[in-house]
Amino acid sequence: MTVAILRSYRRFVVVAYQFLPLLLAYARDRRKYLLFGGPRKVSAERRRRRARSLLDSMLTLGPTFIKLGQLLSTRPDILPPEYVEEFEQLQDSVPPAPWPEAQQVLEAELGPVEEAFDDFDTEAISGASLGQVYVAEHEGERVAVKVRRPGIEDLVEADLRVITFSLPILMRFVGSARAFSMQTLADEFAKVIREEMDYDREREMLREIRSHFRDEPRIRIPGVVDERSTSRVLTMEYVPGTKISEIDDLDALGIDRTRLAETLQRVYLQMIVEDGVFHADPHPGNLAVQDDGTIVFYDFGMSGRVDPFIQEKIVEFYLAVAQQDTDAILDTLIEMGTLSPEADRQVMSDVMELAIADARGENIEQYRVQQIVSQVEDTIYEFPLRLPPNLALVLRVATVVEGVCVTLDPDFDFIDVATSYLGEQGYIEQGAREAVEQAGQQLNETTRSLFRVPPKLEDVLTTMDRGDLTVEVELPDDPPLARRLALRLIYGILLAFTAFSTALLYVFTTLEATAVGAGATLLLVGLLWRSFRTRSGIRAKPQFTRQNLRQRRDD
Numbered sequence: 001m002t003v004a005i006l007r008s009y010r011r012f013v014v015v016a017y018q019f020l021p022l023l024l025a026y027a028r029d030r031r032k033y034l035l036f037g038g039p040r041k042v043s044a045e046r047r048r049r050r051a052r053s054l055l056d057s058m059l060t061l062g063p064t065f066i067k068l069g070q071l072l073s074t075r076p077d078i079l080p081p082e083y084v085e086e087f088e089q090l091q092d093s094v095p096p097a098p099w100p101e102a103q104q105v106l107e108a109e110l111g112p113v114e115e116a117f118d119d120f121d122t123e124a125i126s127g128a129s130l131g132q133v134y135v136a137e138h139e140g141e142r143v144a145v146k147v148r149r150p151g152i153e154d155l156v157e158a159d160l161r162v163i164t165f166s167l168p169i170l171m172r173f174v175g176s177a178r179a180f181s182m183q184t185l186a187d188e189f190a191k192v193i194r195e196e197m198d199y200d201r202e203r204e205m206l207r208e209i210r211s212h213f214r215d216e217p218r219i220r221i222p223g224v225v226d227e228r229s230t231s232r233v234l235t236m237e238y239v240p241g242t243k244i245s246e247i248d249d250l251d252a253l254g255i256d257r258t259r260l261a262e263t264l265q266r267v268y269l270q271m272i273v274e275d276g277v278f279h280a281d282p283h284p285g286n287l288a289v290q291d292d293g294t295i296v297f298y299d300f301g302m303s304g305r306v307d308p309f310i311q312e313k314i315v316e317f318y319l320a321v322a323q324q325d326t327d328a329i330l331d332t333l334i335e336m337g338t339l340s341p342e343a344d345r346q347v348m349s350d351v352m353e354l355a356i357a358d359a360r361g362e363n364i365e366q367y368r369v370q371q372i373v374s375q376v377e378d379t380i381y382e383f384p385l386r387l388p389p390n391l392a393l394v395l396r397v398a399t400v401v402e403g404v405c406v407t408l409d410p411d412f413d414f415i416d417v418a419t420s421y422l423g424e425q426g427y428i429e430q431g432a433r434e435a436v437e438q439a440g441q442q443l444n445e446t447t448r449s450l451f452r453v454p455p456k457l458e459d460v461l462t463t464m465d466r467g468d469l470t471v472e473v474e475l476p477d478d479p480p481l482a483r484r485l486a487l488r489l490i491y492g493i494l495l496a497f498t499a500f501s502t503a504l505l506y507v508f509t510t511l512e513a514t515a516v517g518a519g520a521t522l523l524l525v526g527l528l529w530r531s532f533r534t535r536s537g538i539r540a541k542p543q544f545t546r547q548n549l550r551q552r553r554d555d
Helices: 004-028 044-061 065-072 080-086 100-112 152-171 176-197 201-211 247-252 257-275 308-322 326-335 345-360 368-382 390-407 414-426 427-466 479-508 511-534 546-554
Strands: 130-138 141-149 233-237 277-279 287-289 296-298 303-305
Touching: 004 044, 004 152, 044 065, 044 080, 065 080, 065 152, 065 176, 100 141, 100 233, 130 287, 152 176, 176 201, 176 308, 201 233, 201 277, 201 303, 247 257, 247 390, 257 277, 257 296, 257 390, 257 414, 257 511, 277 390, 308 390, 308 414, 308 427, 326 345, 414 427, 479 511
Parallel strands: none
Antiparallel strands: 130 141, 141 233, 277 303, 287 296
C-alpha cells in the first residue's frame, strides 16, 4: 500500500509538470495578474492552441489520460467546443508492449502459450491504451486474442489517485456548476476505465449485442471462445475485413457505400432506440467491411446501456429535429436533463433555428444532426448543467457514426435515414396516436370546465352583488406598474363577465342585444391587449443573443 501511495505521489509530480502551464494560463484568463486585474478575452484560436497542447500532454502521460481525453470529448458541458473537437481526434492507438511482458499476463491466465493454443503469432496486430491483440489458432480455427496491457492496473490506479488529489485544485479554477460536473466526471471515469479493463464484462456485452443481430446477414460480430477467456484475456473469432474508412479499397471491391452508410446508421439506431445496449466506440479502427459488404464490429470494451426513458426521449428528439420543431427539441433536451429548465427559451430557440439554418445548406432538406449537435454543444457550455453519463456516450456515438457515414457518402442524409427507420418501426405512427389521445383528453377536460365555470362564475357575481368580494394582491413598489396591473385585472374581470353575458344574450335574447354585448367584449379585448403592449419595465437580460452567437460561430 505504501509503495502504491509513493508511486501516486511521483505520478502526481509528472502530471503537474505537464498541466501546470495550462492551469496558470487559465488562471490569468480570470485575473490578468493572477492575484488582481480584470479577466482577459480569450479567442477561439487561442483556446484551440491550448487544446492541442493539452492533447499532447495526455498522449505523453499515456493510457489513463488518453482514455480521459476520449471521455472528455463527450462532455461539452465541461469543456469549450474547441477542446471537444480536438479531443475527438484521440484514437485508442498506442504501441504494443514487448511480447515477453504480454506473455507473462497471458500465461498467468491460461498457462503455457503452446498448450493453450495450437499456434500463436507473437507480433501484435494492434495496440491500444489498455490492451493489445494477437492472432492465434485454437482447435483449427484462427482466433484474435486480446491481452490486457502488462502493469496497466497499477498505472491506472495510481493515475486515478492523482486525479482525486488534483480535483480540489482544479475546482478552484472553475465555477461551482462546472466543479460539480467535474466531480461527477471523475467518478464516472473511474467506473468506465475499470469496466473497460474487465474483459469478463466486455465478453458479456459482446455476447448480448451479438444476440440482437444474430439474424442480420449484413452485420458480423465475432463470437467468444469462452474456454480461452478470463478477466484479463479475451479470445474471439478472427474476422478480417477492410477498414471502413479505406474508400478506394471499398470501391475496388464494388461495395455500395451509400447502402453501407445506411446500414451502419440503422444498426446504431437499433442498438440505442430498440435494444438499449450499444457499442460505444465506432471509430474507423473498430469497423471493417467484408468482401460481400458485411460490416464487422470490433472492440466492445467501451459499451453502454440506455434506460427506457432516455430511449423514448431520443426518439422524440429525432422526430422533433426532422419536423424542425424547436419547441419540441428544447422540451426534449430539458426532460433528458441536458438543458437547464431555467435557460432562456427564446435564446435557445434562436440557437436551434440558426443551427438548423446553418445545416440546411442550399437545399432546405439537406441538414445533418452532427452540425446541429455541434451548435448545441456551443450553447451547452454557456449553461450550468451536466450530461447524464450514458447520454454523453450516445452523443459521442451519434457524431462519430455520422462522421463515418459522411466519409462513405458525402451526401448522406442522417435525418432522412433516422426518420425512415423510426417510421418503419412504428414510432411516428405511435407518436401521432399519442398526440390524438392527448388532444382528446384535453378536449374532454375543456368540456368539463365549460360546465363547471358558469356555477362558479354565478357564485362570484353573487358575492360581488353583496359587496363581499375581496381581492388581495402584492404589487412591487412601482406606482405606474401597479396601475397597469390593476387595470389589467379590472379589464380581465369585466371581459370574463361581458363574454359570458354575450353568450347568454345570444342564446336567450335578440341579435341586437347580442351585438351590443359583443361590441363591449371586443372593446375590452382591445383595451386589455393595449395594456400589454405598453412597456412594462420588467426585463431579463439573456446570457447571449443571436448576434453574438453568430459572432462566436464566425470566430
